[in-house]
Amino acid sequence: MNTTNINSPTLLLNKEQVLKNIETMAIKAKKHHLIFRPHFKTHQSAEIGNWFKDVGVDKITVSSVGMANYFAHAGWKDITIAFPLNVRELNDIENLAKKIKLNVLINSLETMQYMVKNGTQNIGYFIKIDTGYHRAGILAENVEQIQQIIETAEQNKNLYFKGFLAHFGHTYHANNQSDILKIFETGRTKLANLKEHFIHQYPNMLISIGDTPSCTLANNFSGIDEIRPGNLVFFDLMQSSIGVCHEKDIAVAVVCPVVDKYPERGEVLIYGGAVHFSKEYIFNKQRNKIFGKIAQLSQNGWTEMETKIYLSSLSQEHGVIKAPKSFINSLKIGDLLAVLPVHSCLTANLLKEYLLLDGEKIKMWRNC
Amino acid sequence: MNTTNINSPTLLLNKEQVLKNIETMAIKAKKHHLIFRPHFKTHQSAEIGNWFKDVGVDKITVSSVGMANYFAHAGWKDITIAFPLNVRELNDIENLAKKIKLNVLINSLETMQYMVKNGTQNIGYFIKIDTGYHRAGILAENVEQIQQIIETAEQNKNLYFKGFLAHFGHTYHANNQSDILKIFETGRTKLANLKEHFIHQYPNMLISIGDTPSCTLANNFSGIDEIRPGNLVFFDLMQSSIGVCHEKDIAVAVVCPVVDKYPERGEVLIYGGAVHFSKEYIFNKQRNKIFGKIAQLSQNGWTEMETKIYLSSLSQEHGVIKAPKSFINSLKIGDLLAVLPVHSCLTANLLKEYLLLDGEKIKMWRNC
Numbered sequence: 001m002n003t004t005n006i007n008s009p010t011l012l013l014n015k016e017q018v019l020k021n022i023e024t025m026a027i028k029a030k031k032h033h034l035i036f037r038p039h040f041k042t043h044q045s046a047e048i049g050n051w052f053k054d055v056g057v058d059k060i061t062v063s064s065v066g067m068a069n070y071f072a073h074a075g076w077k078d079i080t081i082a083f084p085l086n087v088r089e090l091n092d093i094e095n096l097a098k099k100i101k102l103n104v105l106i107n108s109l110e111t112m113q114y115m116v117k118n119g120t121q122n123i124g125y126f127i128k129i130d131t132g133y134h135r136a137g138i139l140a141e142n143v144e145q146i147q148q149i150i151e152t153a154e155q156n157k158n159l160y161f162k163g164f165l166a167h168f169g170h171t172y173h174a175n176n177q178s179d180i181l182k183i184f185e186t187g188r189t190k191l192a193n194l195k196e197h198f199i200h201q202y203p204n205m206l207i208s209i210g211d212t213p214s215c216t217l218a219n220n221f222s223g224i225d226e227i228r229p230g231n232l233v234f235f236d237l238m239q240s241s242i243g244v245c246h247e248k249d250i251a252v253a254v255v256c257p258v259v260d261k262y263p264e265r266g267e268v269l270i271y272g273g274a275v276h277f278s279k280e281y282i283f284n285k286q287r288n289k290i291f292g293k294i295a296q297l298s299q300n301g302w303t304e305m306e307t308k309i310y311l312s313s314l315s316q317e318h319g320v321i322k323a324p325k326s327f328i329n330s331l332k333i334g335d336l337l338a339v340l341p342v343h344s345c346l347t348a349n350l351l352k353e354y355l356l357l358d359g360e361k362i363k364m365w366r367n368c
Numbered sequence: 369m370n371t372t373n374i375n376s377p378t379l380l381l382n383k384e385q386v387l388k389n390i391e392t393m394a395i396k397a398k399k400h401h402l403i404f405r406p407h408f409k410t411h412q413s414a415e416i417g418n419w420f421k422d423v424g425v426d427k428i429t430v431s432s433v434g435m436a437n438y439f440a441h442a443g444w445k446d447i448t449i450a451f452p453l454n455v456r457e458l459n460d461i462e463n464l465a466k467k468i469k470l471n472v473l474i475n476s477l478e479t480m481q482y483m484v485k486n487g488t489q490n491i492g493y494f495i496k497i498d499t500g501y502h503r504a505g506i507l508a509e510n511v512e513q514i515q516q517i518i519e520t521a522e523q524n525k526n527l528y529f530k531g532f533l534a535h536f537g538h539t540y541h542a543n544n545q546s547d548i549l550k551i552f553e554t555g556r557t558k559l560a561n562l563k564e565h566f567i568h569q570y571p572n573m574l575i576s577i578g579d580t581p582s583c584t585l586a587n588n589f590s591g592i593d594e595i596r597p598g599n600l601v602f603f604d605l606m607q608s609s610i611g612v613c614h615e616k617d618i619a620v621a622v623v624c625p626v627v628d629k630y631p632e633r634g635e636v637l638i639y640g641g642a643v644h645f646s647k648e649y650i651f652n653k654q655r656n657k658i659f660g661k662i663a664q665l666s667q668n669g670w671t672e673m674e675t676k677i678y679l680s681s682l683s684q685e686h687g688v689i690k691a692p693k694s695f696i697n698s699l700k701i702g703d704l705l706a707v708l709p710v711h712s713c714l715t716a717n718l719l720k721e722y723l724l725l726d727g728e729k730i731k732m733w734r735n736c
Binding site: 008083084085089092107134169259280316317320332350 | 374375376409431432433434452454456457460475476478479482502503504537625627629637639642643646647648683684685686688700701702714
């Protein structure tokens with residue numbers, strides 16, 4: 001790999017690993033007879049989106065109306081905006097619904113009443129179900145309220161019921177695989193019960209779930225029809241720290257120049273800060289905050305180091321790395337280090353451009 | 369203020385307050401005979417940069433080579449890049465130095481040796497001094513190493529010594545005004561001693577300090593020649609929480625639509641997440657993480673609320689607000705709330721556009 005032209009924080013992408021990650025999930029979806037509707041908020045790139053087409057994906061998930069427009073423009077014809085319908089954007093949503101098959105999320109009777117009154121375009125809706133994450137949605141137990149929303153929707157013939165959608169986001173805060181599977185199983189059971197209750201009335205309804213941890217680790221998808229994992233395309237340290245992937249599965253790294261060295265206090269200063277990584281962190285066993293882990297650049301991208309060297313703090317443009325003295329003394333100012341990000345979605349969102357190992361550059365949404 | 373067209377997270381800017389904040393600091397600099405070289409990494413906008421010209425500012429600070437180019441293009445002729453010189457960017461730095469008066473930061477003998485060998489353009493350099501923050505720079509006590517760097521530089525006639533530069537970044541982690549002033553005074557004393565040591569040899573040398581907390585609160589600048597505060601232009605909750613400003617001095621707020629309400633658990637869901645705010649937080653007295661504080665939109669921008677209502681968690685696009693039931697019940701889905709950011713620099717960097725109270729829009733660097 002030629003790194004001569006890398007002079008500032010640069011998001012390196014291992015395409016081969018991305019294709020592997022996509023294929024693994026596509027095979028799993030097929031095996032379990034699940035619709036694979038990947039979430040594109042992680043990569044936000046039309047070109048990377050195209051890589052999913054090779055495994056037969058023709059439906060996607062996004063997290064905003066703007067992102068939906070971007071991917072519709074890139075040729076996607078069936079998009080779910082997996083964010084509570086923002087009534088202030090109804091005009092933009094309807095303009096898009098004129099062009100493609102668009103699904104939205106309904107979180108409340110109040111929003112549905114607004115839609116019934118104002119909706120003029122054919123739009124599919126999922127009802128957002130809260131199975132225990134308690135961020136958004138209607139509690140799975142609240143069957144009456146769910147029924148009321150569906151019945152209200154029937155007053156407007158433009159709206160059609162797609163099913164129930166949930167995101168087991170609390171799997172991200174789990175400590176290990178077993179905890180993730182418990183969260184998944186609780187959620188799956190609640191959704192399967194809901195399905196049993198409604199399927200006779202609405203035989204075409206779907207149960208859609210999100211979150212990369214569940215979709216990666218679970219093996220009993222009974223009652224589930226669709227999965228929407230997003231992070232799997234790249235993975236990151238958050239995922240590897242809870243047992244969802246290995247560090248070798250992580251497909252992105254931020255290449256950062258060394259700008260100073262402090263062997264006496266075991267620190268290296270890099271060009272790479274909160275405007276490149278965001279400020280998400282995990283803890284190591286000693287309860288130190290970890291903002292990234294360091295890898296060595298190699299012929300084929302990067303390789304893990306035996307000693308665990310990590311990004312210990314971030315300010316706007318600076319990053320501080322904790323490292324053994326021997327490693328620090330082996331570095332020259334101007335050397336490049338690869339940093340595995342804690343949260344690849346937020347890192348990609350900030351860097352807005354990918355550099356492939358062969359030198360090709362890929363732009364993202366909102367990058368001029 | 370007309371909010372009809374605000375449909376997604378929007379960075380509202382109170383220009384009158386910005387002008388007040390700038391003027392206050394300009395008057396203080398004048399009173400203490402200090403060069404006011406504001407840091408533009410907070411606002412990153414050519415237009416807001418122009419507002420500083422009205423108080424006589426003609427020198428600025430930036431945090432990256434790209435940002436220096438952007439502001440040079442906008443007409444600024446004297447720029448300090450307050451980030452350790454990244455030797456990999458020397459080519460870009462020298463191209464810029466052909467056009468304007470450019471100052472860089474030297475952190476080590478190794479970097480200076482590189483510059484001596486490779487520097488071909490007239491460039492001013494500050495030596496970065498560490499007075500206790502321990503992020504970057506040479507310890508103030510290390511007089512011999514400092515002397516060695518200056519002597520090494522003399523081998524290349526393109527390089528001229530500007531003085532010593534420090535950033536008391538640990539003031540951001542202080543708990544109150546008194547702690548900030550202690551940090552400042554320790555740093556000031558160390559720099560004043562260094563100056564006394566070198567001034568006879570280098571009578572034109574300057575002592576330059578950064579950080580909004582010190583520049584705002586300190587009153588004895590003896591030995592200091594230049595200040596580079598940046599955050600003061602907007603302030604934020606981090607600054608108000610440590611006593612540097614009042615919440616009413618904060619000049620930016622993110623306007624976010626309400627997308628759902630959960631009165632039973634005291635929460636409101638807004639469209640506004642980590643891709644709008646970043647993930648910086650402060651703690652309240654009860655040790656809850658605060659990602660923003662809520663204000664009410666009003667005729668002239670926004671006004672604080674009596675009850676302290678705050679943003680308690682962020683995911684990529686979602687924000688969760690903790691609020692009393694009575695407040696939640698007064699809201700309708702689709703209402704707009706103003707959120708005072710914890711760290712205005714990172715928030716502005718993500719939103720990339722300002723909306724003034726009169727409806728005018730201002731673009732930032734890297735916004736197409």
